Amino acid sequence: MSNVRVRFAPSPTGPLHIGGARSALFNWLYARRNNGSFIVRIEDTDLERSSRASEENILAALRWLGLDWDEGVEVGGENGPYRQTERLQLYNEYLQVLLKNGDAYYCYCTEEELAAEREALLASGEIRYSGKCRDLSGDERCRLESEGRKPVVRFRVPEEKTITVDDLVRGQVSFDCSGIGDFIIMKSDGIPTYNFAVTVDDYSMGITHVIRAEEHLSNTPRQILIYRALGWNVPRFAHVSLILGKDRTKMSKRHGATSIEQYQSQGYLPEALVNFLALLGWSPGGEEEVFTLEDLKGQFSLDRVAKSPAVFDLEKLNWLNGYYIRNSSLDRITELAIPFLREARYITGEVSEETFQWLKKVMAAVRERIESFSELPQHVDIFFSEMLDYDDAAQEILRQEQVPIVFNFLRDKLSALEDLEESSVKKVLRALSKELGLGGKKVYMPLRVALTGRTHGPELYQVIPILGKELTAARLAHALQF
Structure with a gap:
């Protein structure tokens, strides 16, 4: 498959989540498997919650996992800039095209009016915008603006019955357009909404395949409508199932660590996490469960991505991490152990070559028994004490x-x-x-x-x-x- 272009587009509102890391990995593998391009861009239009610190955390986590990118933030490329807040002029240009062609219009409804409208519609079971600003005259617009109202821009949803998405994971999924309603594509402060910005970004960056979490499936018909209104080719979509905890509920903090940063700090190896994430929703051809990134590049395909939710099994991750600890070089394992030994106050100051060689012996003795470096203190304490207490x-x-x-x-x-x-x-x-x-x-x-x-x-x-x-x-x- 030639000219494959995929992207990972996180919002920098916190550290890289396990689900986001899995999406990034699947995109990266699909690009590498098909000799394509992997792009990383930042969706930072949530101005209150977005931060550069979160962006740096996400990028550092991707690098730690071994995922490089061909275009995007900190790498550059001919389709930049790669932060949405730096692309506002481009969104405005396409917004004007939609307004000119009658595919979008200004809406002056206040939050109070919309709330009252929703309340009235609840009785009928149909909650969507009524479209009352659809056909305002120029005089009506001027009157509303003279009242100090700042309009949003809504997309005019055409009167078609259904939109069918030919999803590469889920097959054909149909949506009833009558339930969508005219949706907002530009807020009153000039910041585009997700569905508009992501569509413009994916088109302008030549994205051919959109591989993302299942929770975005409901956004897809809105994005397809925007593609069609602007006369653009629609990319192929692939929506990957959710990650659930062992109790079959959505993965959350009560199931354990949820961010890559947390697993890194607990002493998990990047290759173990990559191996584990790849098996969350994707299955190889045989019974083998241990895969390097190189192995995965040669085997990954979307047709082996499951429709059903993936269950996060911490025991399996621990087993994989223990496997990689046992099979990594002793020098590397010792280097990785040192911060955990420092934190436990078993070593202080600089580590001399003599001490390092001694620590290698310690790690050789205990590494068969640990599944993460956070377990080290309870296994190595016997080597750092003079005398012992006996129960x-x-x-x-x-x-x-x-x-x-x-x-x-x-x-x-x-x-x-x-x-x-x-x-x-x-x-x-x-x-x-x-x-x-x-x-x-x-x-x-x-x-x-x-x-x-x-x-x-x-x-x-x-x-x-x-x-x-x-x-x-x-x-x-x-x-x-x-």
Whole structure:
């Protein structure tokens, strides 16, 4: 497919939401799959709620996810500017065309008059603008303006029965035009409404496919009417299903974090989130669930996007994140862990090369057991404490009669080693059970409790080199007091 042009057009009223990130990803994948262009523009006409800080957050989140764009804010291009507030002149030009051709008109109704009209229409069950300003004469307009009324501009909805959208995800969807009513396309302050601005933007930027959330489906007939009135080709539409929580209600804060920023701060990896988001509403051909961006670029298609809502499964995201943590390079994982270790006050100041190498050993020992970096403190605390406290169950294990023999035997064996390497410690641990004639549980469980304070955790041959000879011996001596 040639000349595919898609866009992601967020409103900068807050951080990038999970749903917005999924829309951006689907657009990006569709563009890359079809050798097309991905455009990012900003819909900032909500002047009260929009901010540059939110815009920067959204763009940073896209970059963190690995989604680059070919045109748009901070990148430029021949179809700019890419912020709606910088395109007001263009909207006004097309507004004048609609007014001149009779496809739009000025409406002077006040909020109070419209509210009263809605109240009257409620009884009939038909809530739409009556069109009473449709055919005002020039004298009537002058009179209303002399009263100080500032008009909005409404689109004149033609008298056709239905508009059918041939949606690439949902199939053919028909809308009854009689229920639409003449809608506002320009507010009295000169700011265009969403449906007008987005239509002008998509046309002027040559957008061929509009891939967006299902909640925009009801806007589509209004936009098609504007396309037709201006004589423009209508792009193909694809409306992606909503994301629901596990209780099948719309995704919200009570289901957990909702923004990309929150997942980033909790220690999720971008590749895990991308992989997870791709599977929210899109299914690959087989049973495979682990996909890199490169994999997805080669496989993504709209015909495998589901009509039914996608369920946000945090357990699946955690599983994927754990997978990527285990399969990333140890250097990278250690670098990513450092901010979380700082926050937990386990490390302060600059990290020397020696400390970094030691932290790599710590991460090698625990990364099999974590699904996000926010879990790190509860797994690594054993390496950052001098002495440990033992609960009643641990003390019971330490009171077993063979414990002093095991501990002293290990201490002597370790003191004879020149270097504590995993391989040499592993040999010593194997020899313990054999030479003492004791079962593994009698040897390894007391050692684990003495050195970590727990009955489960990293392998002992990993723990001992991290602690070093002195701290290992000190903990064994401390444990013998019980």
